[in-house]
Amino acid sequence: METLAETGEITLKLRDVRAASGLSLSKASELTGVSKAMLGQIERGESSPTIATLWKIAKGFQLPLSALIGTSVLRDSSDANMFRTVTFPGSIEVKIVFPFDPVLGAETFHVSLTPNQCHESPAHAAGVTEEVFVLDGALDVLRDDEWVSLHAGQGLRFSADVPHGYRAGQTGAMFLNMHHYGQTAASEPVT
Amino acid sequence: METLAETGEITLKLRDVRAASGLSLSKASELTGVSKAMLGQIERGESSPTIATLWKIAKGFQLPLSALIGTSVLRDSSDANMFRTVTFPGSIEVKIVFPFDPVLGAETFHVSLTPNQCHESPAHAAGVTEEVFVLDGALDVLRDDEWVSLHAGQGLRFSADVPHGYRAGQTGAMFLNMHHYGQTAASEPVT
DNA sequence: TTCCCTTGTACGTTATAACGCACATATGAT
DNA sequence: ATCATATGTGCGTTATAACGTACAAGGGAA
Structure with a gap:
């Protein structure tokens, strides 16, 4: 050995x-x-x-x-990366609330959808979990071939290793979207 | 052995x-x-x-x-545990948005503070990270002996292994509070 | 059936994780 | 200075993790 x-x-x-x-x-x-x-x-x-x-x-x-x-001392990512408003081009408007942290294996986005706007997402890697917390408006989430209706103040947690999607209501929607990746310790050998 | x-x-x-x-x-x-x-x-x-x-x-x-x-197959906590409104007695009002999931090592609370209400929290275990996302009102977060001011839509991520605290503004505050524990697997012995 | 291949388990050997104890080097007290 | 206690490391023994091989049981395909 x-x-x-x-x-x-x-x-x-x-x-x-x-x-x-x-x-x-x-x-x-x-x-x-x-x-x-x-x-x-x-x-x-x-x-x-x-x-x-x-x-x-x-x-x-x-x-x-x-x-x-794991290796990795927890670094405080609050200062440098906080409130960065990098916005994805194209379809939906996404702001980075908490950037990806390899230690946590997590990131959080602030997503805004226009009225009735729909966004489909393919399956992510195995072990990825998403959380959705609706800030404003009405939101339908496609999970396991089934649309789940949420309104402001409600949350939903689901496995993201299958295709899923988001659809805003008639007044649009804003929600937080957390991604949890398995764990990060995985990226480095241990012996 | x-x-x-x-x-x-x-x-x-x-x-x-x-x-x-x-x-x-x-x-x-x-x-x-x-x-x-x-x-x-x-x-x-x-x-x-x-x-x-x-x-x-x-x-x-x-x-x-x-x-x-870990043991623990990823269970979908959306149905049974969603919107459970277990509220801590005493000081602050806390609702469980996403209950603790041993796989993710994470949980999310919805916290409401009355105007000028202050809540201090002792240091958690090493490796615990907290995230705060202000939903409404104004919130000051004590981090590293320094009060950071946040308003609705802003977020802050910090290590929670030192004493920290929350203080609402004059109109009170509502915020999401995510706890990230290192990883989980910790809740069950392995051999 | 018989042959052939693959499955998972049992055995014997080697490598090493884990232990208890002893040792060398501090750091402190008187 | 000497004595005392506590630090971390080295050594010899035991327990066991890891290996390679051999074996018994379950399919197919002929």
């Missing part, structure tokens, strides 16, 4: 997490039930832990597993 | 994933580079794979790691 050093691939975020919590290896050991020797080796990339022990560690630190596997 | 059968804990979704793709153990083996014997044991819960091999599998199937670890 290859080691992290040999493959040059990413190290788990364990060291960062532990440093952040200010715990020693010993404390972390009794907290997680994993020997401190093992914890040390994992931090140094000398060992590729089992998901069982990874789970113990995450549980001990009360963190989700993803907090350990 | 305990086995899945002994601890009664969750099995990885490998069997489901492979069944869905219609591949045999042999095919899956040469696709992922993991021996078919190992794949079989993992499916039966007789072995707790290393994250290294888990990564190989995910890579072979072109899936994110999260597709293998």
Whole structure:
């Protein structure tokens, strides 16, 4: 089995997490039930832990597993990218509310539809989920070959790995559209 | 080391994933580079794979790691849980727009604040990100010891692992509040 | 039926994850 | 300075993940 050093691939975020919590290896050991020797080796990339022990560690630190596997420190995208109003050409008017963040695997758009305007969308990649929250007007969402009617203040969550679509009512519609992509940790090897 | 059968804990979704793709153990083996014997044991819960091999599998199937670890088939929460108006007692009025989904690791609330009402929130777990989208009124968000002013139609994304807070303007405020937890898979043990 | 191929599982071996303990190096106190 | 405690790393042993091969069971096709 290859080691992290040999493959040059990413190290788990364990060291960062532990440093952040200010715990020693010993404390972390009794907290997680994993020997401190093992914890040390994992931090140094000398060992590729089992998901069982990874789970113990995450549980001990009360963190989700993803907090350990991905690289990527959460960067604050609020300043630079906030309120950017890049608008897609062509059919519908789309503003970027929250740009895509690889850590979250999510992005949010603000979509405006003219009265009775219809927009069809092909199937996205597997595992993609969309959320729709209607801000104003009436909106029909095509999900599983069925149109679901929504009005302002209502929301709908659905899998976007099948063809789907949006259709505004007679007064047009404005809605938030969140895209959730599987997870991003996936883009980097772990050992 | 305990086995899945002994601890009664969750099995990885490998069997489901492979069944869905219609591949045999042999095919899956040469696709992922993991021996078919190992794949079989993992499916039966007789072995707790290393994250290294888990990564190989995910890579072979072109899936994110999260597709293998969590349980939880993506359930459509649109029908049953939509518009549930569970309201927190005490201070602020919160409605659940999108309930927490372990697959997405995300949830969305609809929060209403009375004029000048203020709500402080302690630091959440590491890796938690919040997004705020103002629907109506004026809202100040405390982020990094600094109040950021938002009005209707604006959004703000920030790390929620530090204390933060919300303060409505003189006309009150309504806003969507999205919580992104790292990833999910965290809610269930893996071996 | 018999042959052939594929499915998934069982066995024996090797590689290594995980453990407990001991050690070297701090950092602090008296 | 010495003593004390705690840090992180190295070593030897055990448990087990991972491999390769061999095997029993289930189809087809002749």
